[in-house]
Amino acid sequence: MGDFSAEVISHIDRAYIRGLLDKGQRTDGRAFDEYREIEIQTGVVPAKAEGSAIARIGDTRVIAGVKVVPGEPYSDTPDEGVVMITAEMAPIASPLFETGPPQEDAIELARVVDRGVRESEMIDIKKLIISEGKKVYMVFCDLYTLEYDGNLIDASAIAAAASLLDTKFPEVKVEDGELIPTKNMLRIPLQNLPVECTFSKIGKHLVLDPVLKEEMVQDCRLTIAVDEQDNFTAMQKGGGAGPMSLAMMEQAMDLALEKSKMIREAVRKSVKV
Amino acid sequence: MAGIFFQKREVVVPGQLLAEGRYRSSAGTYDADGKVFSALVGLAELRGNTVKVVPLEGVYIPREGDLVIGTVVMVAGNNWRIDIGGPYQGSLHANNALRRPYDEDISKYYDIGDVLVCEVLAFDRTSGPFLSMRGRGLRRLTDGMVLDVSPAKIPRIIGRRGSMINMIKDHLRIQTIVGQNGRIWIRSPDVETERLAIRAFKMIEDQAHTSKLTDRVNSMLREESTKLKGTGGGPKYVAEAKDNDDMEDNNDEY
Amino acid sequence: MSTEKRPDYLISPEGLRIDGRRPDELRPIELEVGILKKADGSASIRQGKTYIMAAVYGPRELHPKHLTLNDRAYLRAVYRMATFSVPDRKKPAPSRREREISMVIANALEPALFLEEFPRTVVDVFIQVIQADGGTRCAAINAASLALADAGIPMSCLVPAVAVGKADGKLILDLGDAEDKYGQGDVPMAILPNTEEITLLQQDGKFTKEELLEAIGMGMTGCRYIHELQKEALKKAYAKRAPEGAGEEEEDLGEYDDDMEADLGESDLPEEDE
Numbered sequence: 001m002g003d004f005s006a007e008v009i010s011h012i013d014r015a016y017i018r019g020l021l022d023k024g025q026r027t028d029g030r031a032f033d034e035y036r037e038i039e040i041q042t043g044v045v046p047a048k049a050e051g052s053a054i055a056r057i058g059d060t061r062v063i064a065g066v067k068v069v070p071g072e073p074y075s076d077t078p079d080e081g082v083v084m085i086t087a088e089m090a091p092i093a094s095p096l097f098e099t100g101p102p103q104e105d106a107i108e109l110a111r112v113v114d115r116g117v118r119e120s121e122m123i124d125i126k127k128l129i130i131s132e133g134k135k136v137y138m139v140f141c142d143l144y145t146l147e148y149d150g151n152l153i154d155a156s157a158i159a160a161a162a163s164l165l166d167t168k169f170p171e172v173k174v175e176d177g178e179l180i181p182t183k184n185m186l187r188i189p190l191q192n193l194p195v196e197c198t199f200s201k202i203g204k205h206l207v208l209d210p211v212l213k214e215e216m217v218q219d220c221r222l223t224i225a226v227d228e229q230d231n232f233t234a235m236q237k238g239g240g241a242g243p244m245s246l247a248m249m250e251q252a253m254d255l256a257l258e259k260s261k262m263i264r265e266a267v268r269k270s271v272k273v
Numbered sequence: 274m275a276g277i278f279f280q281k282r283e284v285v286v287p288g289q290l291l292a293e294g295r296y297r298s299s300a301g302t303y304d305a306d307g308k309v310f311s312a313l314v315g316l317a318e319l320r321g322n323t324v325k326v327v328p329l330e331g332v333y334i335p336r337e338g339d340l341v342i343g344t345v346v347m348v349a350g351n352n353w354r355i356d357i358g359g360p361y362q363g364s365l366h367a368n369n370a371l372r373r374p375y376d377e378d379i380s381k382y383y384d385i386g387d388v389l390v391c392e393v394l395a396f397d398r399t400s401g402p403f404l405s406m407r408g409r410g411l412r413r414l415t416d417g418m419v420l421d422v423s424p425a426k427i428p429r430i431i432g433r434r435g436s437m438i439n440m441i442k443d444h445l446r447i448q449t450i451v452g453q454n455g456r457i458w459i460r461s462p463d464v465e466t467e468r469l470a471i472r473a474f475k476m477i478e479d480q481a482h483t484s485k486l487t488d489r490v491n492s493m494l495r496e497e498s499t500k501l502k503g504t505g506g507g508p509k510y511v512a513e514a515k516d517n518d519d520m521e522d523n524n525d526e527y
Numbered sequence: 528m529s530t531e532k533r534p535d536y537l538i539s540p541e542g543l544r545i546d547g548r549r550p551d552e553l554r555p556i557e558l559e560v561g562i563l564k565k566a567d568g569s570a571s572i573r574q575g576k577t578y579i580m581a582a583v584y585g586p587r588e589l590h591p592k593h594l595t596l597n598d599r600a601y602l603r604a605v606y607r608m609a610t611f612s613v614p615d616r617k618k619p620a621p622s623r624r625e626r627e628i629s630m631v632i633a634n635a636l637e638p639a640l641f642l643e644e645f646p647r648t649v650v651d652v653f654i655q656v657i658q659a660d661g662g663t664r665c666a667a668i669n670a671a672s673l674a675l676a677d678a679g680i681p682m683s684c685l686v687p688a689v690a691v692g693k694a695d696g697k698l699i700l701d702l703g704d705a706e707d708k709y710g711q712g713d714v715p716m717a718i719l720p721n722t723e724e725i726t727l728l729q730q731d732g733k734f735t736k737e738e739l740l741e742a743i744g745m746g747m748t749g750c751r752y753i754h755e756l757q758k759e760a761l762k763k764a765y766a767k768r769a770p771e772g773a774g775e776e777e778e779d780l781g782e783y784d785d786d787m788e789a790d791l792g793e794s795d796l797p798e799e800d801e
Contacts, residue, residue, distance in 0.1 A: 049611035065611025288684025331679030360648035
């Protein structure tokens with residue numbers, strides 16, 4: 001996720017990982033374009049959250065919970081609901097995380113996941129209105145890292161998407177200035193399903209879904225968000241200051257288009273109808 | 274009601290009553306009211322009239338004489354600060370590593386990121402550990418790979434009189450240095466052999482508290498080596514004995 | 528907006544609670560050890576609908592250095608609730624309640640730990656509440672005890688905890704969320720089962736002295752039962768890793784002279800005293 005060059009990685013580890021890559025191998029035996037095992041569970045907080053999911057990629061695990069709350073719209077968009085995504089890199093997940101307010105890498109994580117959701121127009125926010133200009137549904141999707149072994153972005157994006165698909169919330173309407181529950185349960189109005197794919201550049205190699213050790217020796221990383229129509233809706237180069245060639249970026253784009261389909265299907269399958 | 278209250282190889286938990294009467298408490302246990310209780314999750318053991326609990330987990334706590342593999346994380350004056358795992362960071366003074374006279378800027382010799390094999394010179398809980406590189410086999414490592422395992426499992430990985438580690442090295446023709454701090458340096462001829470070695474060590478780490486483990490690891494290696502070599506038949510045993518820590522030409526010892 | 532409302536009664540005319548329990552009955556409890564691979568020790572607990580994960584890191588180096596103690600490890604607990612763990616979304620930043628509970632949890636666990644073993648270090652306990660349905664600080668202590676043992680921190684014993692309350696004038700064991708919100712009192716407690724000393728005791732609501740002593744007695748019984756569950760969960764976690772046949776008496780030592788106890792204890796110096 002973040003830039004961990006401050007944590008000392010030994011010369012042997014660095015040489016070992018890069019040497020393996022030069023021989024066409026990765027530390028866990030995966031191909032350069034292969035994801036680790038992905039597991040998604042939804043409805044894990046059924047009694048208190050409107051929607052929830054735990055996404056696991058290898059040994060990285062993220063939980064997402066959705067709360068839907070009636071509230072006020074932003075003044076410049078009175079006909080739209082509000083969607084907010086936050087992320088916490090909680091110290092429970094790794095000896096590398098500290099307690100305290102979110103650092104830049106946690107903020108970057110939240111914003112990259114948010115951009116994937118927002119730019120793909122995953123949620124039809126015009127349908128989140130209770131009373132135009134006065135009351136709308138506010139959808140909060142909050143992410144917590146439970147275990148960290150590299151590639152928080154993709155795991156968080158999967159958890160967020162699955163939790164939003166899982167969400168059911170009580171409908172309310174305005175009656176005599178009061179919010180009254182109708183007896184209906186609503187789903188979040190969805191019109192797209194974004195997926196994010198993250199690559200690590202190490203030397204002259206591009207690897208998909210880096211583990212922590214790979215992130216620690218990477219020159220940089222590239223995340224690409226792909227929507228259901230194969231549009232790119234967000235890109236982020238981060239995780240280190242190394243430059244990346246356009247040719248490598250194109251390679252990443254093609255791989256993202258290919259792999260996103262598999263992930264999207266896994267997300268859909270995980271949700272109980 | 275005196276006596277022993279645990280079975281051979283029983284996994285005991287903190288607070289569990291182990292013995293009452295004329296028994297002494299040792300590592301991993303404590304006594305209260307003439308009884309000995311476990312302080313850890315581990316295997317309870319009786320030696321004479323001493324009861325101890327061998328932990329199945331735990332961080333590395335240094336002991337004098339331990340061989341450790343560490344990474345330089347900082348250079349401070351005439352000292353290198355060395356990460357050896359666990360809560361106590363090691364300190365290596367230039368006088369214990371270099372021949373005099375040496376340059377003021379000791380990072381010229383060893384710098385951040387270097388992996389060093391050291392010995393623990395001194396440690397008590399209020400200060401240290403202090404490390405040394407004077408001694409046979411103590412040097413900087415530059416190739417191969419370093420595997421992290423739980424320090425509590427290292428004795429099992431070595432085995433009695435080296436039986437386990439030597440069995441693995443014989444099978445696979447690898448060179449190893451086993452650090453008491455849970456780090457194992459491995460140099461192998463190829464990637465497949467390396468993966469097999471890692472698998473063997475991880476298997477021991479996982480099953481350290483079970484019996485007949487040496488046989489099972491041996492069988493696993495025999496099976497897998499055969500698959501690798503593509504021949505029927507047993508592994509190639511190496512006739513000559515090898516030291517646990519390998520000696521080789523040392524260009525960078527000062 | 529929460530759609531929860533106050534139940535009509537907390538104890539039915541038949542003497543049963545809103546989830547069908549008898550007054551002295553615990554919720555179903557599930558404990559699992561070693562659920563987080565990166566932590567030194569970890570455990571999860573489900574107690575009714577309450578679901579909490581605990582992780583322990585340590586002993587490890589302490590930052591900031593000025594908190595270092597020269598003769599023992601510093602124990603630090605951080606209790607955090609997920610925003611979605613409660614009906615009305617909780618704001619992400621740590622609340623005063625979370626900070627108080629963090630301290631209370633550390634105080635409940637500390638008497639059981641042999642912190643003098645690791646001077647100049649810190650033992651960090653992280654609690655993540657995923658779903659909160661009452662009794663979270665006690666459930667957190669139950670899980671944290673296991674996580675500490677799983678991390679190899681020496682302890683005199685595990686620490687069980689439970690909350691006793693009062694509803695419709697009757698004492699009830701192991702409060703659910705509604706019983707805590709709408710009941711007449713809440714007494715969370717934790718004990719050291721070997722000595723029966725109390726390491727956590729808080730109380731709100733109104734109790735006479737007799738009622739309070741009776742509540743504590745009820746809590747002790749609950750804690751003793753939970754202690755059995757904790758021990759079972761720890762043993763189960765390690766038994767799982769033994770392959771078949773590993774528990775047999777060994778007649779035939781096989782090709783190798785495999786003395787497990789000696790091998791495991793090999794690097795310990797003989798006659799090493801605590």
